[in-house]
Amino acid sequence: MAEDLRTERKGLILAVKDLPTLPKVLDEVARLVERSDSSTDEVAKLIAMDQVLSAKVLKMVNSPIYGFPGRISSIQHALVLLGFNVLRGIIVSTSVFEIMSENMVGLWEHSLGVALASSTVARAAGLRDPEEYSVAGLLHDLGKVVATVQLPELKGEIEQAVRTRDLTYIEAEKEVLGFGHDRINAWLADHWKLPPNIKEGLSYHHKPHLAQLYPDMACAVHIGDFMARVFEYGFGGDDNAPYLRPEALKRLKLKPADVEGILDHLGEQFLEISDLSFA
Amino acid sequence: MTTDTDTDASAAGYGFTRTQVVTLLTPDAEFAALMQGLWPTSVMQVTHFTRGRRAIETLFNDPPDLLIVDGELSDMPGLDVVSLVKSENVYRQLPVIYVISQQELESGRDWLAAEIDDFLARPLRPAEVRARVLLTLARASRSFDANPLTRLPGNTSIIHRIQELIDRREDFALVYADLDHFKSFNDKYGFSRGDEVLMMTARVIVNTIRSLPGIRSFVGHVGGDDFVFIVPPEVAEDACQRLVATFDNIVPSFYDPEDRERGDIQSTDREGHLRTFPLMAISLAVVFNRDGSLKHYGEASQIAMSLKKKAKENPKSCYVLDQRRGGSPQHTPGLPG
Known part of the structure; x- marks a missing residue:
């Protein structure tokens, strides 16, 4: 692909000003922050279910104006540092998708599923701060959302390629856009000064064996993505058989028995959130 | 400067904790009278100098809360007085209002280099002078001892x-x-x-x-x-x-x-x-x-x-x-x- 076209598209993607979300969580968060007795924990729990709100909160708290760029990877910490005033500002300025497609709703559910699965994997692997793995899992497909908002005409082309030519979503992206959402994630993470471990999870979840700095993060999100697809919780953009890189299991020292334990645990968790809907 | 409880109380009515001291450098007697008539002296104590040079030593010995400098001083350019004050770290925080003519405003000047905090353009209307002076003082008191890193009060x-x-x-x-x-x-x-x-x-x-x-x-x-x-x-x-x-x-x-x-x-x-x-x-x-x-x-x-x-x-x-x-x-x- 021509280098200047790629540069132009990257510029368009990073120029995203108005990132909409789905109305349901937004309404609920708005209601919660207006109440004087809501706790930060309550609000954080809710925001941690919505990839766009979570991304906005982390982008803001890691912006240089607050003075500690790239340090905060927890939604709860972000909310404490931003405070309810700033959070209210984010909430009132967030718009919702004018047309809420079924695929979008599916993607939101998928992201929540991967968040849940990634932290479960991290816990099973004995990693510290499993909530951070949850955040990376939640945001792992953010590039898809931003591309949809900034390059809407190409979104249709990608979906068509997935439907008619039996491509995975990321293969179709590479063909239509010239790059995948993993690359978009890396650009966004740099541009928004997200912490390096989150960036690694976002940009290497399709190729965890190549992650250099925080391979545990990339592997946990990779396995989390796989698990959410196995349980068919939400819709990640294509119906192709999910793949699992054995290197990821090896890196996290997860044995078949551990994987079984994770699957059992996740089965229960997905059942628990099965009535939850973004539509 | 002495303050008794009465003057403090009347300054407090304007949101000040004590009488504000203003030094005014202008050859314009009418402007000086206008300034002195805007507030009771218990709120704003205006010291008027018609020339620049004489005022400088007083300024340095006993800096006021606000300095108003007329661009049309007879003995030296008004901006020289401003840069004298602003180039010393101990006086820098003293806010300065610069008074200019309509022509000078139209012709444009290098506002970024001037290190002034606000300006007044002739003709001077009492309501505007009053608002500019109060705003400049309020702004200065907000930022004067804020911690440079966190911006919290110092x-x-x-x-x-x-x-x-x-x-x-x-x-x-x-x-x-x-x-x-x-x-x-x-x-x-x-x-x-x-x-x-x-x-x-x-x-x-x-x-x-x-x-x-x-x-x-x-x-x-x-x-x-x-x-x-x-x-x-x-x-x-x-x-x-x-x-x-x-x-x-x-x-x-x-x-x-x-x-x-x-x-x-x-x-x-x-x-x-x-x-x-x-x-x-x-x-x-x-x-x-x-x-x-x-x-x-x-x-x-x-x-x-x-x-x-x-x-x-x-x-x-x-x-x-x-x-x-x-x-x-x-x-x-x-x-x-």
């Missing part, structure tokens, strides 16, 4: 606020906060990483205090890793508990992954020996003013310093409440367990 504002509460015999809890092992963190990671922690600490204090519903509070930054905040006595302990928990939760994010994993850092101590230091913790010393028990700001800070020593004996985040009436200070661990 020492002068802190002392002023505490003394004001003492004088009004209001009950309050004054909390001194500082960080344990901040120096070793700075030594190992450098000043800019240290500044990140101070910014985080400021934000945690401000938002923790704000999350207590419906109270009046104040947060100030003494400097370095020393902060203070003032809350009603009945919520002080709750505020301290929340603060300790939040700080301990967030601070590991400011270390490199290896140190965070290990839970300590290697850094050189004051004698130059390599030593292991724990992660930073926050120490809080709480002084209460109840039924006018404190008479002076100095008393509060003295009690706080002795409590702080007590708090520092605990290497973990913790708070110590002043229990002067009940005997020795109460030492409280930060978190249960």
